[in-house]
Amino acid sequence: MRLLFAAALLLPACAQAQPREVQTSAGTVRVEVLADGLVHPWAVAVLPDGRLLVTERPGRLRLVSRQGELSPPLDGVPEVFARRQGGLLDVALDPDFAGNRRIYLSYAEPGEGGTAGTAVARGRLNAEATALEEVRVIWRQQPKVEGGNHFGSRLVFAPDGRLIVTLGDRYEFDPAQDLSGTIGMVVRIEPDGGVPPDNPFVNRSNARPEIWSYGHRNIQAAAIHPETGALWVAEMGPRGGDELNLVEAGRNYGWPLVSWGRHYSGQGIPDPPTRPDLAGSVHQWTPVIAPSGMVFYTGEAFPGWRGDMLIGGLRAQGIVRLRLADGGVQNEERIALGARIRDVAQAPDGAILALTDQSNGQVLRLSPVR
Structure with a gap:
């Protein structure tokens, strides 16, 4: 009996x-732990073969197999400012990942005198998926400031191939x-960090040419609408x-x-409403729901949710599902998961993936009960 108990303790937590x-509007949903043992996982990207790249805020990038096995940290990740809300943040695949194996990372980059700012680096995932190669920083937030709050940030590729980076106000307000x-x-x-010539402030003096919009507090959820191409x-x-x-x-904004x-x-x-000019x-x-992570659902597993927006909720402790219609929200549903959800994604088979923001963070998999 003692031997059996000891063997059980050695099993991976996800196996136990x-x-x-x-219960949801789509019926009964099965929630299982695909992987655990992650330290404050922040973002997930789904590789073409179904494996996952997951960032951990302290500065590690991990590979999760289809069976939920967790790899050692990948080499080549830039140094991060891992304080308070800072650290390794988003991960995104290049639209031509199958051909170039490029991935993009956003992170809090340390500066002089204890300052930090959001930065974006890109590198190439090696064939063994053990390291990033040819890593270079392609964009840096200006200026770097003190403090560890409100770095943003999500990385989203627009239909035209340009890279969108969402940012926070660094708790600096003005x-x-x-x-x-x-x-x-x-x-x-641009994917190499250059400035697209049709950005709105390219020809304006005293304005950074890479700016697309401004007046944002802290954006940690972003996605492109699959039909309209609009940024939400x-x-x-x-x-x-x-x-x-x-x-x-x-x-x-x-x-x-x-x-x-x-x-x-x-x-x-x-x-x-007091400022109709904004x-x-x-x-x-x-x-608040404390939104973090967003995806438009396009899969077959939950046909009743097709086209809906799924948002991770830190304060909501679950996934917030929105149906959009006529320029507004037609319907809202809370899918309670009992944990701070930092990111959401769609698996190749249509299942929904969610990361829990915990010191022993998990990758959850949501699938319909047939």
């Missing part, structure tokens, strides 16, 4: 975890309105006022001039 079921820097902005760059983001508000925004070139929430001190902020949100959440 029992799948559970949750710089989100200052076009001479890139704090509190969405930027649009969900960004974190202060005390209340998380926002769903349809991001358009050159628009000012208002932070910190307006907000549906209040400052943490309790001080009020003018409501967005871009308004499509939807807002008060109390």
Whole structure:
């Protein structure tokens, strides 16, 4: 008996975890742990063969097999500023990954005097999937500032092949309105870091040419609509006022001039309708959901959710499903998972993947119960 008990302790945690079921509008959904033992996993990218690349905020990039086996950390990841909300953040595959094996990483990059800022690096995943090669930084947020909050950031490739980088205000507030820097902005760059000639501020003096939109607080959820090609983001508000925004070139989204929430001190902020000259949100959440990670569902496993937006909820402790119609939110559903969800993705078979933001973080797999 003692030998059997000892052997059970040696089994991987994911092998011991029992799948559970949750009730949703799509029926009963099976929730199982695909992998665990991750330290604050932040982002997941699905490789063409079904394996996963997962970032850990302390600065590690891992490969997860289709059976849930966790690789040692991959070599070649840049040094990160792993303090508070900083560290290794998003991971994205190049649109031509099958041909060039390039991946992109966003992370908090350390600077002089304890400062930091969001940066984007790209490298090539080697054939053995054990390391990144030819790694170089292609873009850096300006300026670097002190503090460990509000780095953003999500990486999204637009249909034209340009790379969208969403950013936070670094808890600095006013710089989100200052076009001479890139704090509190969405930027649009070429895959090599260059500036597209049709960006809205290319020919404007005292403005960074890579800026696409500004006045954002902290965007950690972004996705391209599969039919329209439009960029959607969900960004974190202060005390209340998380926002769903349809991001358009050159628009000012208002932070910190307006907000549906209040400052943490309790001080009020003018409501967005008081400034009709600023871009308004499509939807807002008060109390907040703390959105992180977003995907438009296009799979076959949940046909009733096809075309819907799935958003990870840190405060919501689950996935928030939105159905969009007529430029707004037609329906909202909370899929309770009992854990802070940092990122969501779609598996090749249509299952939904979710990362839990924990010191013993997990990759969850959601599939329908037939």
